[in-house]
Amino acid sequence: MNRSGGQETCVRQGLWKVAGKTERQSTSDKEVSVRLTGKIALVTGGGTGIGLAIAQGFAAEGAKVCITGRRQDVLDEALRSFPPGTATACSGNVSHDDDAERMVDVATTFGGRLDILVNNAGISHQPATVVDLDSAAWRETIEVNLTGPFLIMKSAIPRMIQGGGGSVINIASLGGVRCMPEKPAYTASKAGLIMLTQQAALDFGPHNVRINVVCPGGVWTPMIDTFLHRYSEALQTDEATVTDLVTYDVPLRRMAQPSEISGTCVYLASDDAAFTTGAVIMVDGGASVVDVGRVALRRAQRDKGLIKG
Numbered sequence: 035m036n037r038s039g040g041q042e043t044c045v046r047q048g049l050w051k052v053a054g055k056t057e058r059q060s061t062s063d064k065e066v067s068v069r070l071t072g073k074i075a076l077v078t079g080g081g082t083g084i085g086l087a088i089a090q091g092f093a094a095e096g097a098k099v100c101i102t103g104r105r106q107d108v109l110d111e112a113l114r115s116f117p118p119g120t121a122t123a124c125s126g127n128v129s130h131d132d133d134a135e136r137m138v139d140v141a142t143t144f145g146g147r148l149d150i151l152v153n154n155a156g157i158s159h160q161p162a163t164v165v166d167l168d169s170a171a172w173r174e175t176i177e178v179n180l181t182g183p184f185l186i187m188k189s190a191i192p193r194m195i196q197g198g199g200g201s202v203i204n205i206a207s208l209g210g211v212r213c214m215p216e217k218p219a220y221t222a223s224k225a226g227l228i229m230l231t232q233q234a235a236l237d238f239g240p241h242n243v244r245i246n247v248v249c250p251g252g253v254w255t256p257m258i259d260t261f262l263h264r265y266s267e268a269l270q271t272d273e274a275t276v277t278d279l280v281t282y283d284v285p286l287r288r289m290a291q292p293s294e295i296s297g298t299c300v301y302l303a304s305d306d307a308a309f310t311t312g313a314v315i316m317v318d319g320g321a322s323v324v325d326v327g328r329v330a331l332r333r334a335q336r337d338k339g340l341i342k343g
Contacts, residue, residue, distance in 0.1 A: 069304045071096030074145030076137065078128050078186060079155030081108040083255035084205065086115075087292030088152055088299045093120045095300055097150065100124060100141035128155045128182030129174075138189040148193040150303045153183035153227075154205040158257060161216035172219045179223035180230065187234060191243055199242030201303045204231045205295075208251040208318045224249075228314055235312035244311040246302050251318025252280060252289035283329045285320030 075092045079085040080101025089099045089112075099121045103109050109123035124140040126133030142148045156179045159171045183204055194200030209217060210224030231247040238245065252258060262273040262280075269276065281288050298317050301307055316322045335341045 069095040069300065069306070070150070073097040073149040073303065074141065074147050075099045075150035075152065075303065076102070076141035076148060076186075076190065077152040077154060078102045078137065078182070080152075081105065081112045081123075083257070084250065084253055084292045084295050085152070085154040086112050087296040088154060089121065090115065091293065091296035091300045092150065092303065093117070095304070097303075098145045100137070100144050102126060102128070102137045102155070127178075128153075128186055129177035131185055134182065134185035135189050138186065138193060142193050147197045148190055149197065149200045151186065151190045151194075151200070151202045152205065152299060152303075153186055153202070155182055156205065156207075156223075158217070158220050162218075163216055164218045167218060175219035176223050176226075179220070180226045183227055184230060187230075187245075191234070191238055191241075194243050195238075195241045200244070201307070202231075202234070202243065202245040203299050203302050204228075204245070204247040206231075206247050206249045206314075208249055208316070208321055210247075210249055211314070211316075211322060232312045232314075239311055244302075244307065246307075246310060246313045246315065248295065248298055248302070249314060249316050249318065249322075250290060250295050251284065251316075251321045253292060253295060254289055255292060258289065281319075283321075283324055283333070284318075285324070288319060290317065290319065 070092055073092070073096070075089070075097045077085050077089040077092070077099060080089045080099070081103035085101065085103075089101050092099050093116055098119075099116070100123065101109060101112060101121060102124045103112075104125060104127055106123070106125040109125055113121055113123055122140065122144045124137045126137055128134055128137070138148065157175060159167065159175050162168070162171070187202060191200075191202070194202075204227050206227045207220075207224040209221045210228045214221055228247050228249070231245050235245040262276050265276045266273045277289070295317055298315060302310065302315075332341065
């Protein structure tokens, strides 16, 4: 049974379309709130997907934002979705010391201070076990997903302390708390990011720098598009069927919109979360609470008509 309701994703001038509904990609037609007014934010990997949605969510709440990414053309396209004067961009690689420092410098210069940091930039690798995974792929994944956030925090946290405090939000993954088949570098990097977050929260709480980590499950992003396409070819089926397979045992029975991750980050960046630090926040539709063995057993019973629902 196809439960996806015709779910599909595409990127057209920064727009996300899911099940016929276009995600918000511009803040110019949205009334600006006050939750983040006067705040300056740096969002790595902010040119597409979750990072762009987070940056737009911040701008919609009154913040000024600096987005980063490797490709200047992607960043330029993303900037067109922000009201004039509310966003800037800095291209570079978060895993390079000089680039990481420059990103923080650009954000601080743009706003005169730095209040919010979102370490969202991340990559995955082709499926492979620890025996088969190329060592270069291992190193690149660890460098971008774990060393990158370390370098950005190393530069950004002192700026936040100078300004009286701040909020750091690291984007990990459900894969940081649950293993994924043939993804050793990805899961290790995201698990490491969770512990790095909590270590930094312990060390810098006395300086009023709050540091939390968000762990998304499946989200409609370019990375998910690639995943669905690869498995649809391998299984000789369509992407809607693969989507059904992926979400079948997720309690909410779907993947998230990028804006649903953004909403969590807006909360963590705001004063509403003033007493929240070191938290690991799962935004995964309930996937992390599933006992996979029991769910498989229940599905088998349901398929044989022994139980309903």
